[in-house]
Amino acid sequence: MNKFSYHPSQPWSWRQADQTDVEAIMDLMEQHYQHEADAFFTINRTRMGYHLRQAILDQQYQLNTHVLGVAVQEQRMLAWHWCSRGAYQPYSNDEMATGEFVHIDLNLPPRVRIMLCTQILEQWCAWSEVNQIPVLASTTIRTEQAAFMRIHERLGFTVKGSFAWKRIK
Numbered sequence: 001m002n003k004f005s006y007h008p009s010q011p012w013s014w015r016q017a018d019q020t021d022v023e024a025i026m027d028l029m030e031q032h033y034q035h036e037a038d039a040f041f042t043i044n045r046t047r048m049g050y051h052l053r054q055a056i057l058d059q060q061y062q063l064n065t066h067v068l069g070v071a072v073q074e075q076r077m078l079a080w081h082w083c084s085r086g087a088y089q090p091y092s093n094d095e096m097a098t099g100e101f102v103h104i105d106l107n108l109p110p111r112v113r114i115m116l117c118t119q120i121l122e123q124w125c126a127w128s129e130v131n132q133i134p135v136l137a138s139t140t141i142r143t144e145q146a147a148f149m150r151i152h153e154r155l156g157f158t159v160k161g162s163f164a165w166k167r168i169k
Contacts, residue, residue, distance in 0.1 A: 004118035017068035099138035
């Protein structure tokens, strides 16, 4: 999977999400992913904006609570992600980092989408390791999830259906 890892020669760069990214994040979500949740939830852009802004603010002052990042190329947002800590299973004292969102512009070529997704998961693994979070969990509600879950497997996650877990060393 190293061939998909980030390299500075790639035409995009990764950075922490900031408050100026919120509208572009929500536009990307609405354009490419909202239809996946519409069947179950009434989407409220104001509520999502509030939670994004709060998580970005938390990340700014408490680096170990959330990680939100954006991939940009020439002022265009290609992808964004959000992972949080503090989840637990009722049967374990092991803290989990949980992937909240991975959204990638679906108009991008498949190889680029795979690269961006791989880079997001690598960032989550590194962030979990730095913050000594022993378990990283990721899931999806998307109908088309096979490739997403295969990327998890190739990065050492255990995949069961639409759920993936990885023990962080």
